[in-house]
Amino acid sequence: MVAHVATVAFLGLEARAVEVQVQVAPGVPAFVVVGLPDKAVAESRERVRAALAAIGLALPPRRITVNLSPADLPKEGSHYDLPIALGLLGAMGVIDAETLVSYLVVGELGLDGRVAPSPGVLLAAIHASSHGLGLICPAAQGPEAAWAGTIEVLGAPDLIALLNHFKGSLPLAAPEPGMMEEPAGGPDLAQVKGQETAKRALEIAAAGGHNLLMSGPPGSGKSLMAACLPGILPELTPAEALEVSMVASVAGELREGRLVRRRPYRNPHHSASMAALVGGGLRVRPGEVSLAHLGVLFLDELPEFQRGVLDSLRQPLETGTVSVVRANAHVTFPARVQLVAAMNPCRCGHLGDAALACARAPRCAADYQAKLSGPLIDRIDLHVEVAAVSAADLVLPPPAEGSAEVAARVAAARAIQTVRYEGHGVRTNAEADGALLDRVATPDEAGRKLLTQAAEAMRMSARGYHRVLRVARTVADLAGSDGVGRVHVAEALGYRRRPPTN
Known part of the structure; x- marks a missing residue:
């Protein structure tokens, strides 16, 4: 029998779909993980073996093959432990394998069967939400996963709790989204x-x-x-x-x-x-x-x-x-x-x-x-x-004046x-490109003349020229001015100093 469990591989801020395929077949007893696993994934065999033993289950004396598909995508991290363990339980008939198909699973296993936190749960939850799947993750990260939307999240403290949930004897409560982080105090x-x-x-x-x-x-x-x-x-x-x-x-x-x-x-x-x-x-x-x-x-x-x-x-x-x-x-x-x-x-x-x-x-x-x-x-x-x-x-x-007064002006700008x-896909003046600046930050005649003279005298690059324009636009925003004038350009140029070099 082959059990299938969905999980993800993380590439930057992208979560790639990975299917964990677990087969328990007759043959010489072995436990093999294939599909470009790294050292942490390869070691999951021992963590899974010990975690199952901790809840009173032994691996069958058969050939166990775990394939992480697609096989040409490198697999890194310890979050493959829990999907491998659940896939193995499904292949052994302990859990209904069809039930697992509707969940995406991430989590690291301890030797005593506890489900430990692993990086990337929020990304996994967003990926699960976009594919119409529920999420099984460590209980400590359930509040993190709950931010992904209305998906079903099962925050499991250990394997026993998951088994009890799937058997209906003790369902797991849905986690609430974590609170917003309180701003840390800093100098004023x-x-x-x-x-x-x-x-x-x-x-x-x-x-x-x-x-x-x-x-x-x-x-x-x-x-x-x-x-x-x-x-x-x-x-x-x-x-x-x-x-x-x-x-x-x-x-x-x-x-x-x-x-x-x-x-x-x-x-x-x-x-x-x-x-x-x-x-x-x-x-x-x-x-x-x-x-x-x-x-x-x-x-x-x-x-x-x-x-x-x-x-x-x-x-x-x-x-x-x-x-x-x-x-x-x-x-x-x-x-x-x-x-x-x-x-x-x-x-x-x-x-x-x-x-x-x-x-x-x-x-x-x-x-x-x-x-x-x-x-x-x-x-x-x-x-x-x-x-x-x-x-x-x-x-x-x-x-x-302290930070509160300055922050009010910054917020208005x-x-x-x-x-x-x-x-435009731009948040601040610092992100605006040259074409956009031509529309929103073109100085008046006096400002343009000053900027042209300064650019020649200071031998500005095109990048430097546009950066002065961006700063001038910000100075005008702080002053509540719709246009960029000579006074705004002059102040921006005052900050365009370059340390002496050889």
């Missing part, structure tokens, strides 16, 4: 004293989704201001929350079925590898740039990152996606991030201060900043110099962009 802009220019740049970056680079001496508040950014960004829309949660689900970072509502904020250390930043590994996983999708990727001490690692961000920053290509896999993850970076002007950090600067200044500054490639710098919309905080600033009372780009 009211804590930042002085730095008015940098705070204005932060507001513009938040309003238009622009990339930002802050350069200044140690202790000037760059990291603090970057940490304030999530507090002034608008919450994710329900559609965006689902999109971000799907990435977190694949990475195994979705806790207790809680959908994420606050925009992600990722802050990797400068020792991060290329695979950690853009994704990869033996089992291809999303990197920091994808885990920060629709949120903020903060890179502190920017020149301390390996140059190759930084340059790997050039494509994601431009396209909003990252493609990880391996010999046996081609996986694409979303990566629409807002890059915020901070750096010292030189290695000692005190360039321009004769009392503190090292003996190699200004040569050390040129060497330090040359670690950043021109194409990467060209993709950063706002460059701001952050001055050292003086004692006079520190004794001032807290600013009258984002609302304008939502209406403007409806139907």
Whole structure:
């Protein structure tokens, strides 16, 4: 007899249908798994054998063959344990094999028969919903799966509970969707004293989704201001929350079925590898740039990152996606991030201060900043110099404006962009292409003249020219202006500074 159980293989944020075919036939006793299984899938034989023994069942002394179809699609991960076990129980006649056909199954098995969580349940639930199937998954991830819609979800704590459900003796209760994740507290802009220019740049970056680079001496508040950014960004829309949660689900970072509502904020250390930043590994996983999708990727001490690692961000920053290509896999993850970076002007950090600067200044500054490639710098919309905080600033009372006031202006500017780009597949000014900018961000005559002169004097690339237009459009949105004027272009050009290089 052959039992059939549906499951999925994960390729990025795509769930591919996989059929688990289990045959119990006469022959020399054996347990074989075929269909390009990886090490984790091949080891499922022992987990399934032990889990069945834990509930009082022994494998029959026959030849057991498990085929994962399609056979030419690589199978990775431990979520194949439960579909293999249920397929085996169906082939043995313990469970009605026809009942299993209407479910998609994912889950890892413990040696004692418990069903353990596995990454990607939300994607599996959405796939099951689109194919008219129910879902059997670990009980801990039932609330996560329930977000997929009106599908039947069976959250199983262990194999015994599943057997009791199918026999009708103790049906499993349908899980409720997990609660929305409560926003985590963070620093407030009211804590930042002085730095008015940098705070204005932060507001513009938040309003238009622009990339930002802050350069200044140690202790000037760059990291603090970057940490304030999530507090002034608008919450994710329900559609965006689902999109971000799907990435977190694949990475195994979705806790207790809680959908994420606050925009992600990722802050990797400068020792991060290329695979950690853009994704990869033996089992291809999303990197920091994808885990920060629709949120903020903060890179502190920017020149301390390996140059190759930084340059790997050039494509994601431009396209909003990252493609990880391996010999046996081609996986694409979303990566629409807002890059915020901070750096010292030189290695000692005190360039321009004769009392503190090292003996190699200004040569050390040129060497330090040359670690950043021109194409990467060209993709950063706002460059701001952050001055050292003086004692006079520190004794001032807290600013009258905090994150709440700035967040209100940012939300109003984002609302304008939502209406403007409806139907264009664009969320913010930072995502608008050249053709779209020509329609919505063309400056008036004075602004166009200023921009043309500046583009020639600063030797801007076409990318740089359009990025200035995007920033100018955001400045106009914050001012509530329908058109882009000279004053908006002038402010945008003020942030188009490029660090000196060799």
